[in-house]
Amino acid sequence: xxxxxxxxxxxxxxxxxxxxxxxxxxxxxxxxVSEAGGLGIIAAMNADANxxxxxxxxxxxxxxxxxxxxxxxxxxxxxxxxRVVIDERVPVVVTGAGNPTKYMKAWNEAGxxxxxxxxxxxxxxxxxxxxxxxxxxEGTESGGHIGETSxxxxxxxxxxxxxxxxVAAGGIADGRGVAAAFMLGAAGVQVGTRFLVxxxxxxxxxxxxxxxxxxxxxxxxxxxSTGHPVRALKSPFTNAYAKNEAAGASSEELGAMxxxxxxxxxKDGNYEEGSFLCxxxxxxxxxxxxxxxxxxxxxxxxxxxxxxxxxxVA
Numbered sequence: 001x002x003x004x005x006x007x008x009x010x011x012x013x014x015x016x017x018x019x020x021x022x023x024x025x026x027x028x029x030x031x032x033v034s035e036a037g038g039l040g041i042i043a044a045m046n047a048d049a050n051x052x053x054x055x056x057x058x059x060x061x062x063x064x065x066x067x068x069x070x071x072x073x074x075x076x077x078x079x080x081x082x083r084v085v086i087d088e089r090v091p092v093v094v095t096g097a098g099n100p101t102k103y104m105k106a107w108n109e110a111g112x113x114x115x116x117x118x119x120x121x122x123x124x125x126x127x128x129x130x131x132x133x134x135x136x137x138e139g140t141e142s143g144g145h146i147g148e149t150s151x152x153x154x155x156x157x158x159x160x161x162x163x164x165x166x167v168a169a170g171g172i173a174d175g176r177g178v179a180a181a182f183m184l185g186a187a188g189v190q191v192g193t194r195f196l197v198x199x200x201x202x203x204x205x206x207x208x209x210x211x212x213x214x215x216x217x218x219x220x221x222x223x224x225s226t227g228h229p230v231r232a233l234k235s236p237f238t239n240a241y242a243k244n245e246a247a248g249a250s251s252e253e254l255g256a257m258x259x260x261x262x263x264x265x266x267k268d269g270n271y272e273e274g275s276f277l278c279x280x281x282x283x284x285x286x287x288x289x290x291x292x293x294x295x296x297x298x299x300x301x302x303x304x305x306x307x308x309x310x311x312x313v314a
Contacts, residue, residue: 002178002299002306006134006165006187010092010113011066013037014299016178017136017167018291019192020070020094021144021277022046023266024203027055031062032200032291040291041068041094049080056088066091068115073098074228086110094136097145097228099123104130117169119147119154121161128162135162136190139170143193143231143279146170146221152184159185173281175301179309182302191298193279198291204269207276210235214282223258226251230258233276237261241275 004015016038018030022045030040042059044052052069059067069090071081074097082103085093093107096117104127107114113133118124124135137158139151147154151170159166168181169190181189195201196211210233222241223229232238241257249257258275265274289297 002303004165004182004187006167009133009165010039012039014295015167015188016295016298017041017068017094017169017188017190018195019142019144019169019190020044020068020096021192021196022072023262024196024201025070026202027058027062029195029198029201029291030067031059032198033195033295034059034065034067035063036290036292036295037065038295039066039068039092041070041092043070043072044075044077044081045070045072046075046077047081048077049084052081052084053088056084056090068092068094070094070096071100071103072096073100078103082106085112092133100127101130104132115167118158119149121154121157124158124162124166128164132164134165134167134187136167136169137186138190139168140221140231141171141280142169143219143277143282146229146231151181155181155184155186171279171281172298173279173284175298175303175305177281178298178302179305182306189298191294193281194285194294194298195291196278197285197288198294199288200291203266206269206271206274207265208288210271210276211278211282211285212288214278214285216280216283218282219278219280223254226254230275230277231279233278233282235274235276236272237265237275 014037018033020041020043025043033040108131115134116127117136155168165187167188168186221231261275264270265276
């Protein structure tokens with residue numbers, strides 16, 4: 001069975017993280033991934049402390065396996081969410097959209113394993129010095145908030161820069177991607193886009209259908225002018241946003257335009273006004289499966305690829 005030091009470190013069976021996708025990664029999906037042996041992650045997104053506490057309690061009613069909470073550092077509720085994960089004794093915190101060092105001392109003292117998502121070597125080094133348990137090196141292929149560097153280029157540079165485990169994210173949807181991540185030095189992978197069509201994922205039917213119909217050119221990145229680029233499926237919303245951005249709209253105008261767009265996609269299935277966040281790997285996602293089937297396919301597929309790798313060595 002495929003197992004890395006990350007599994008022992010976190011108490012999980014398989015080195016697969018489910019991405020902490022806002023309005024998507026709730027107790028239903030996260031508990032199913034944890035039950036399948038991976039690390040399910042609840043997205044705290046812009047929600048308040050009460051919502052997150054309820055989700056944690058719901059997850060624990062479904063599974064006793066390890067799980068994580070993704071804390072989005074840009075959230076206006078970040079301070080209270082940072083306290084909730086301590087109060088609720090959350091095993092793992094994954095952070096995104098910023099620098100988590102403000103909270104890391106308190107989390108470490110509470111015994112929480114802190115795993116920041118990083119898009120650069122500099123941030124990886126900083127959080128490693130501050131006590132991060134591991135880092136998620138996320139390439140620009142990912143859906144949602146993205147950096148500039150591809151997964152293939154970013155992961156080995158982060159691996160060389162820090163002495164803690166590195167989880168690869170961005171452009172991984174099958175066993176080949178998992179195997180490739182391990183060859184780059186990663187100890188695990190984080191997958192988001194493929195879990196969008198999991199049976200336990202509660203996103204709108206419109207969202208799932210768009211992912212299933214996507215191909216290799218179905219996503220676009222917008223928002224680079226604001227300093228917070230985002231990757232999503234092409235849609236009337238992304239087209240309008242890109243047009244306004246190209247015309248020189250201010251960050252404030254673009255921010256107002258994007259407010260609520262992800263919720264409209266994930267919960268309402270609003271094709272015209274929704275932002276359907278999705279990675280470039282969407283063209284490889286072609287069927288609905290349970291979270292367990294997805295996790296097993298990722299791991300079993302990687303084992304087959306790695307066992308067959310000797311065929312390339314004379």
